[in-house]
Amino acid sequence: MSPNNKVVIRKLATGVPGLDELLGGGLPEYSFNIIAGSPGCGKTTLAHQIMFANATPEKPALYFTVLGEPAIKMLRYQQQYSFFDQDRINSSVRFVNLSEFVLEKDLDAVLAQIVQEVEAVGPGIVVVDSFRSVARKSRANGGEVELQAFIQRLALHLTSWQATTFLIGEYTEGELRDNPVFTVADGLLWLHQAADRNSIVRKLQVVKLRGQASVPGLHTFRITADGVQAFPRTFGLDHQCSEPKATHLLSTGIPELDAMLGGGVPSGHSLLVAGPSGAGKSILGRQFIAEGLRHGEPGIVAVFEEMPDEYVAAARRMGMDLETPRKAGNLEVIYLRPLDLSVDETVHEVVAAVKRTKAKRLVIDSLVGFEMALAPDFRTDFRESLYRMISALTRLGVTILSTVEVEESFSSMGLSNFTISFLTDGIIRMRYVSIDGQLRRMLIVVKVRGGRHSIDMREFEVTSTGIAIGKRLQGYRGLTTGIPEPWGRSLTSIASSLGEPGGGP
Amino acid sequence: MNSASLSSQTLARVLLSREAARYSADAGLPISLHAARVCEVLRTVLTAFAGSAGYRALLARALVLAKADSTVFASVHVSKDGTLAGVEASVEASVEGTHGRLSQCGCEDGPVLVAHLLDLLIALIGRSLTLRLVSDAWPDAPVESWNSLIQGAEKS
Numbered sequence: 001m002s003p004n005n006k007v008v009i010r011k012l013a014t015g016v017p018g019l020d021e022l023l024g025g026g027l028p029e030y031s032f033n034i035i036a037g038s039p040g041c042g043k044t045t046l047a048h049q050i051m052f053a054n055a056t057p058e059k060p061a062l063y064f065t066v067l068g069e070p071a072i073k074m075l076r077y078q079q080q081y082s083f084f085d086q087d088r089i090n091s092s093v094r095f096v097n098l099s100e101f102v103l104e105k106d107l108d109a110v111l112a113q114i115v116q117e118v119e120a121v122g123p124g125i126v127v128v129d130s131f132r133s134v135a136r137k138s139r140a141n142g143g144e145v146e147l148q149a150f151i152q153r154l155a156l157h158l159t160s161w162q163a164t165t166f167l168i169g170e171y172t173e174g175e176l177r178d179n180p181v182f183t184v185a186d187g188l189l190w191l192h193q194a195a196d197r198n199s200i201v202r203k204l205q206v207v208k209l210r211g212q213a214s215v216p217g218l219h220t221f222r223i224t225a226d227g228v229q230a231f232p233r234t235f236g237l238d239h240q241c242s243e244p245k246a247t248h249l250l251s252t253g254i255p256e257l258d259a260m261l262g263g264g265v266p267s268g269h270s271l272l273v274a275g276p277s278g279a280g281k282s283i284l285g286r287q288f289i290a291e292g293l294r295h296g297e298p299g300i301v302a303v304f305e306e307m308p309d310e311y312v313a314a315a316r317r318m319g320m321d322l323e324t325p326r327k328a329g330n331l332e333v334i335y336l337r338p339l340d341l342s343v344d345e346t347v348h349e350v351v352a353a354v355k356r357t358k359a360k361r362l363v364i365d366s367l368v369g370f371e372m373a374l375a376p377d378f379r380t381d382f383r384e385s386l387y388r389m390i391s392a393l394t395r396l397g398v399t400i401l402s403t404v405e406v407e408e409s410f411s412s413m414g415l416s417n418f419t420i421s422f423l424t425d426g427i428i429r430m431r432y433v434s435i436d437g438q439l440r441r442m443l444i445v446v447k448v449r450g451g452r453h454s455i456d457m458r459e460f461e462v463t464s465t466g467i468a469i470g471k472r473l474q475g476y477r478g479l480t481t482g483i484p485e486p487w488g489r490s491l492t493s494i495a496s497s498l499g500e501p502g503g504g505p
Numbered sequence: 506m507n508s509a510s511l512s513s514q515t516l517a518r519v520l521l522s523r524e525a526a527r528y529s530a531d532a533g534l535p536i537s538l539h540a541a542r543v544c545e546v547l548r549t550v551l552t553a554f555a556g557s558a559g560y561r562a563l564l565a566r567a568l569v570l571a572k573a574d575s576t577v578f579a580s581v582h583v584s585k586d587g588t589l590a591g592v593e594a595s596v597e598a599s600v601e602g603t604h605g606r607l608s609q610c611g612c613e614d615g616p617v618l619v620a621h622l623l624d625l626l627i628a629l630i631g632r633s634l635t636l637r638l639v640s641d642a643w644p645d646a647p648v649e650s651w652n653s654l655i656q657g658a659e660k661s
Contacts, residue, residue: 071555072563075630086633090641095554 009211012164015053015083016046018230018348022204022219024212027187030162031210032155034131034181036171037191041202042223043168044069045081046191047127049227050166052083055092059124062117066098068130068168081227094121102134107150110134115157123163131167135181148180155184176207186210192218199375201342204230220342220378231344235351235392243268243397246450250361250399252284253291256469257428260445260454265426267360269449270390270400275430279441280462281403283318284428285363286311287466288401289331290320297360298330300353300398302346304369308333311365319465332357341373343385347392354396362393366403387423408432408482425449430460434483435476442473444480507574509620515658516623516639516651517543517616523643537577540618541589547622548587550642561587563629567622574617581618 011026020026027033027050035043047063055061065071075095078084089095101113118126128134135147158165167181173190182188188208194201204221206214221230249264258264265271265288273281289299303311311333315322325331332353336346350362364370371382378385393400402424408431427446432439443460445453457479459470476484507514524542544564551560565583572578581591626635632655640648 065554065556070559072559072629075554075634079631079634086631086637089634089637097552097554097556097559099556099558 011212012050012054014050016049016228016230018219018221018232019204019228021232021234022206022215022230023187023209024214027164028209028211030159030164031186032159032165032184033167033187033189034185035166035168035189035191038172038193039170041191041193042221042228043170043191044074044129045078045223046189046228047129047166047168048078048081049083051093051125051127052085052088054125054164055088056124057091060091060121061093061125061127062121062123062163063093063095063127063129064098064114064117065095065129066102066131067133071095071097080225082225083227094123098128107134107146111150111153111157114154118158118161118163122161126158126163126165127168128166129168130170131181132169132171135169144180148184151180151184182208191221194377196375196377199377201375201377220344222345231342231348233344233388235344235347235388242395245269245394250288250297251291251295253287253294254284254467254469256458257284257443257467260443260456260458260469261426261428262448262451262453265399265401266448266451267399268394268397269425270394270402270423271426271428272424273401273403273428273430274406275403276408276432277405279430279432280460280467281405281430282314282365283462284467285365285401285403286315286318286320286322289361289363290315290322292361293322293325293331298325298357299332299361299363300350300357300359301331301333301363301365302350302370303333303335303365304373305366308335317464330357332359336370336373341375342378343370343374343382343389346370346373347389350389350393351396354393354398359398362398362400364400364402366405368405383423390423406431426453431480432482433473433476433479435473442479443469507617507620508570509574509617509624510627511661512655512658513620513623513627514616516655517619519654520546520619520639520643521616537581537589537592537618540578540616541581541592543616543619544589544622546642547619547638550638552587557587561585563625564589564622567618567625570621571618574621578618 010029011020011023012029013026014020014023035046037043051061051063065074075089079086096117098110098113101110105113114126114128134150155165167185169181171179176182185208187206187210190205190207192203192205194203202221202223203218205218206216215232215234217233219230219232221228223229245268246266248267249258249262250267251258251264252261273284275281285301289301292299301308301311306314312322312326322331322333326333334349334353336349353359354362367386371379374382390400406429424447426448429444429446431442431444433442434440441460441462442457444457445455447453456472459473461468461470473479473484475487477487478484509517520543521539524539524546528539528542548560548564551563555563561583564587568578568581568583568589581589584590623635623639626638636648636651636655639651640646
């Protein structure tokens with residue numbers, strides 16, 4: 001048989017942002033699916049969203065309610081979501097209560113009732129909520145085989161009637177094995193919800209999907225007024241062509257720093273600016289984004305520690321006009337500070353903004369704030385998540401400048417607290433140095449991948465217009481410790497000047 | 506006294522009149538009979554998705570509220586399947602007098618039960634969805650007509 005003669009399985013759009021990508025393009029038409037998970041994780045909302053996305057007057061959706069959430073309450077709450085279209089109730093979307101049937105009759109009668117409704121309506125979508133109630137009833141009667149036969153006949157009938165079916169059930173992961181429901185199902189969507197300290201983390205997994213390649217693994221999702229939104233770990237960029245890297249150099253807005261970097265920041269690179277609090281990292285970020293805007297390069301700033309208006313106002317005080325490009329849509333300052341963010345969700349926001357503005361530059365200020373904004377569960381995967389995020393964004397051709405606060409030590413010079421320096425293409429390190437009774441600022445270009453860069457340790461100042469880089473700090477040793485001492489000065493003379501024993505006159 | 510909302514009272518009156526028109530021979534019979542017929546039509550639509558237990562719970566609550574407002578439904582109760590029982594007793598009790606007759610629909614004791622049932626539905630699932638269900642029960646009138654009827658009642 002030639003490939004052209006194979007059956008083409010149409011994929012239904014779920015109406016759930018991000019979910020079609022997870023499913024490998026959408027839901028296989030006429031498939032028999034389970035939506036499983038613990039109470040309150042969003043199963044009913046997900047089913048409603050899919051139902052409203054696909055139901056039409058010609059191929060309506062039948063929603064069977066069975067001993068779960070009372071239908072009146074379900075309608076009361078579900079209509080709060082934006083996808084819930086009241087005008088389609090009883091035309092495109094029909095609710096049928098099976099509770100009494102399940103309570104009073106056996107599974108054969110329940111099946112007969114479902115079949116009768118399906119044959120009368122000819123639905124495109126069928127939902128049974130909660131199917132667990134049906135299964136419990138069967139088990140209470142000791143009917144494991146009866147249940148399996150029921151599911152098998154139900155699947156057979158609904159598929160024959162060209163309906164895409166969803167059975168909703170509260171299951172635990174331990175119930176996956178030897179469960180006839182999961183054996184018969186073509187698709188199994190598992191919704192997880194876990195409390196981690198004070199945060200709630202929701203994740204979705206396509207455990208099984210016959211006939212097409214879904215994206216494996218756990219993916220974050222959120223429930224908002226618009227319903228469920230999934231955030232695939234692929235960030236929607238699976239089929240996106242990679243932009244070539246380092247085709248040109250981007251100015252930081254500070255000519256001396258550009259020179260230190262070997263001419264500027266290579267396009268598509270990720271640059272890390274590490275330094276202690278107050279060193280000037282955020283100012284460098286503002287100058288980088290402002291310089292891009294001056295050259296007609298749209299930009300995104302993701303801030304975690306200050307509000308967008310404050311960020312723009314601080315730039316204005318230094319003579320940088322970010323307000324005009326912001327109003328013109330060339331700059332977006334995104335504030336991300338809810339405490340249960342996932343990296344995937346954040347990246348989806350940033351990727352969406354990049355696509356909206358066609359941004360060429362991105363400033364993340366700062367990675368420490370970013371980590372703090374994440375739910376504790378996601379912080380454990382922060383490094384891995386950063387890797388995926390940076391890869392995804394640089395593939396879009398965006399040049400990233402991230403700031404990271406480093407806890408200053410006056411004995412060594414760390415690059416960041418996340419051991420993420422290997423993820424970045426370039427590193428600039430700022431630090432305080434104690435010289436001649438002053439706490440001065442010093443800047444070093446530690447790394448520029450694939451390029452030559454200055455190895456000078458340059459003093460810099462934060463002026464009213466931004467960072468001003470001075471001369472190379474010469475005549476000192478131990479600059480990287482932050483407590484340098486002049487070359488040629490002997491230990492004896494130092495001790496002497498301090499009046500310590502052992503010191504000569 | 507009718508403590509139901511004015512808009513639900515208006516809608517209930519129209520529904521009762523519609524049912525009375527369908528059974529014109531019974532026009533002189535008490536309101537409780539016509540109210541029972543309206544409730545029966547609503548029962549068919551509501552039971553389909555809320556189940557008979559769901560509908561029964563709503564009607565029982567509406568009946569309690571109606572009894573507090575009016576004596577018309579004193580002998581009426583909700584049976585297990587969600588139908589109204591005791592309506593016959595109400596009919597017999599009012600054969601001699603005019604109290605509670607449909608001709609008095611404009612009085613405070615008018616369609617109190619149906620109005621309370623509609624109020625409950627509106628409180629739980631919203632006006633839009635309630636009117637859609639009413640429209641499904643009486644499909645000859647589009648939902649827009651019910652909506653404008655209610656809006657007119659609210660303006661007055």
